[in-house]
Amino acid sequence: MADAAGTWGFTDDRGAALAAERRPERVVAYVRAGAALLDLGVRPVAVYGSGHDGDALDPVKSGGLAAAGVPYLGPGRTLDEERIRALGGADLLVDVTYDGKSPYALDEALADRLGVPLTALSVGNDLPLPAIVGRFAELAGALGASGGSPARVADAEAALRAAAARADLTVLALSGAGPEQVHLARPHAWPELARLAELGVRFADPGQGPGASWLTTDWQHAVALAPDLVLFDSRANAVPPHTVPPGARLTPWNPETPPSPAAYVRFFQDLAAALG
Incomplete structure (x- = not known):
């Protein structure tokens, strides 16, 4: 936020203390971060993707960005400073x-070549979900937003907790990788x-094996876990489920849901409906 002298500062989740002579107004962001900031009242001038993304914006990851007319610049690793300058430049990445x-x-x-600060906020498991969402709200506030539209997270969580208790279903989250593999x-x-687990959703344990975030295995292993509900990765880079465990229902899951209250209210509501 700005101090009395008019300078702006923010410390990101790498511990990097960022400073600028004035509050940034032209924000270029990763798609997930940009969608969250838009929900929170900050409209990016452009967004970029990851190495999993192509030349078109993945509609699953976009949130409200496309409807707001925010341009997509392609994968971030392919960006150069000329393309950002052609948009009118950026004050913050x-x-x-x-x-x-x-x-x-x-x-x-790229930030060094542009001469603008780069902030990175944690979305890993070192922070609980409410803290992750809170950090994006802090950044949005530092950028001058009032918080965007109110979202009743507590109500959505209470409804999800009640649905999970009534349904008593086993849930498996996965990302398809083709006919031979699944994560x-x-x-x-x-x-x-x-x-979700804290709210009472009962997850199947994938079992032991390599991989901190995913267990990569075959579809037979997934079937043997006998889930009642499958949360499948619906991003463009994931493959639709090749094999559906007998009797299991399917519902989409975006592992890169924008870290905003509004986005998680929608996710919790959709999952409560799927459990019901």
């Missing part, structure tokens, strides 16, 4: 970080899945 050390989708050297999510490694 906003990325996410999974390890608390490095931006996820953008080459940090099974380890719930504790994903802040939103860990939050």
Whole structure:
């Protein structure tokens, strides 16, 4: 936020203390971060994708960005300073970080070449989901937003808790990788899945094996876990479920849901309906 002298500062989740002579107005952000900021009242001038993204904006990841007319610049690692300058420049780059050390989708050297600060907010399992959402709200506030439209997270969580208790279903979250492979999510490694577990959603344990966030295995293993409900990765880079466990219902899951109250209210409401 700005001090009496008019300078602006913000400390990101890498511990980097950012400073500017004035509050940034032209924000270029990673898609997930940009969608969250838009929900919170900050409209980015452009967004970029990750190495999983192509030349078109993934509609699953976009939130309200397309409807708001925010341009998409393609994968962040392919961006150069000329393309951003052609848009009118940027005052701030906003990325996410999974390890608390490095931006996820953008080459940090780009910020150096542009001469603008780069902030990275954590979306990894080092923070619980409410803290992650809170940090994005802090950044939006520092950028002058009032918080966007109110979202009743507590009500959505209460409804989800009640639905989970009534349904008593076993849930498996996964990301398809083709007919031979599937990635099974380890719930504790994903802040939103860990939050669902706290609200009473009962997850199947993928089992032991390599991988901190996913267990990569075959579809037969997923079927053997006998889930009642499958949360499947609905992003464009994921493959639709190749095999559906007998009797299981399917519902889409975006592992990159924008970290905003409004986005998680929608996610909790959709899951409560799926459980019911």
